[in-house]
Amino acid sequence: MSAQPSRATLIDGKAFSTGLVERVAAASARLEAAHGVKPGLAVVIVGEDPASQLYVRNKGETTVRAGLRSDTHRLDATTSQADLLALIAELNADAGIHGVLVQLPLPTHIDASVVLDAIDPDKDVDGFHVVNAGRLAVGLPGLVPCTPLGCLMLLKDQLGDLSGLNAVIIGRSNIVGKPMAQLLLGESCTVTIAHSRTRDLPAVCRAADILVAAVGRPEMVRGDWIKPGATVIDVGINRVPSLDPEKAAAGKTRVVGDVAFQEAVQVAGRITPVPGGVGPMTIACLLANTYSAACRSIGVTPEPLDA
Numbered sequence: 001m002s003a004q005p006s007r008a009t010l011i012d013g014k015a016f017s018t019g020l021v022e023r024v025a026a027a028s029a030r031l032e033a034a035h036g037v038k039p040g041l042a043v044v045i046v047g048e049d050p051a052s053q054l055y056v057r058n059k060g061e062t063t064v065r066a067g068l069r070s071d072t073h074r075l076d077a078t079t080s081q082a083d084l085l086a087l088i089a090e091l092n093a094d095a096g097i098h099g100v101l102v103q104l105p106l107p108t109h110i111d112a113s114v115v116l117d118a119i120d121p122d123k124d125v126d127g128f129h130v131v132n133a134g135r136l137a138v139g140l141p142g143l144v145p146c147t148p149l150g151c152l153m154l155l156k157d158q159l160g161d162l163s164g165l166n167a168v169i170i171g172r173s174n175i176v177g178k179p180m181a182q183l184l185l186g187e188s189c190t191v192t193i194a195h196s197r198t199r200d201l202p203a204v205c206r207a208a209d210i211l212v213a214a215v216g217r218p219e220m221v222r223g224d225w226i227k228p229g230a231t232v233i234d235v236g237i238n239r240v241p242s243l244d245p246e247k248a249a250a251g252k253t254r255v256v257g258d259v260a261f262q263e264a265v266q267v268a269g270r271i272t273p274v275p276g277g278v279g280p281m282t283i284a285c286l287l288a289n290t291y292s293a294a295c296r297s298i299g300v301t302p303e304p305l306d307a
């Protein structure tokens with residue numbers, strides 16, 4: 001009888017994120033009881049992008065469920081950059097708001113980098129402000145982008161000490177690839193950032209003990225790119241046509257990651273599914289960052305939120 005190929009352990013980001021939100025809720029309740037401060041998060045969305053609308057609704061509902069203050073500002077797609085900056089200035093000045101987030105993508109007439117850098121760095125719960133990117137790069141405390149922070153939490157929960165492991169990140173964006181690299185470097189991994197110009201990408205990936213795919217190309221990472229037993233973190237959220245031809249013809253889609261899951265699961269040691277892996281961690285980490293920002297606003301050290 002031939003041996004069955006072993007299947008990777010699934011990393012359940014949905015379950016982990018539920019626990020994290022519960023820990024944020026409990027820590028925030030203690031903060032309010034001790035200091036009279038309820039963490040407050042303001043989310044700003046410009047326009048009608050359906051996926052963004054869904055994410056913003058989920059952010060608001062999760063924030064309320066955790067007992068935090070949640071304000072959502074829905075602006076018309078034609079809102080000017082000046083009006084958006086004026087709203088950010090108001091939120092920066094609002095003492096009841098500890099976290100300010102502008103949902104991306106923004107309409108093309110607005111310069112996202114100008115808007116993100118207008119947020120007070122100490123309220124920048126997305127961690128996208130250049131000051132927070134700098135703090136992360138030099139190892140100072142600051143607010144860390146939610147998706148890479150969530151990936152790191154899952155990795156530490158699964159593997160414990162990451163030091164000395166080879167980590168390969170595919171993708172060099174400011175919001176995932178670069179901060180992910182900084183976080184893994186902070187854990188003493190040997191880090192490679194791969195991108196569209198990387199030569200022999202499959203061979204680079206095969207050297208990885210930890211492979212993080214954040215490239216935005218459906219199922220690009222194939223099973224034979226993965227070192228047997230490696231831990232694979234799939235950050236991709238790509239909408240592709242439904243497998244059912246009738247549904248596809250009617251415009252129905254399904255969500256897949258950047259990793260060809262059915263191949264990868266036969267080779268990897270552990271893998272995040274899509275959906276249900278990294279995605280839910282993004283919103284849970286947003287709440288964790290809002291709690292931390294509220295603590296720091298009154299000079300209180302945040303409680304650790306690890307599992």
Ligand SMILES: Nc1nc2c(c(=O)[nH]1)N[C@@H](CN(C=O)c1ccc(C(=O)N[C@@H](CCC(=O)O)C(=O)O)cc1)CN2
Nearest residue numbers: 055102103104105126146255275276277278279280282
């Ligand atoms: N200001 C920001 N904008 C955007 C961010 C961000 O972190 N800050 N990230 C993404 C969107 N995003 C949160 O905003 C987000 C994406 C996906 C999920 C999620 O839970 N995904 C599910 C699948 C949901 C689906 O079917 O679409 C999953 O992976 O299980 C949460 C948050 C871009 N914009």
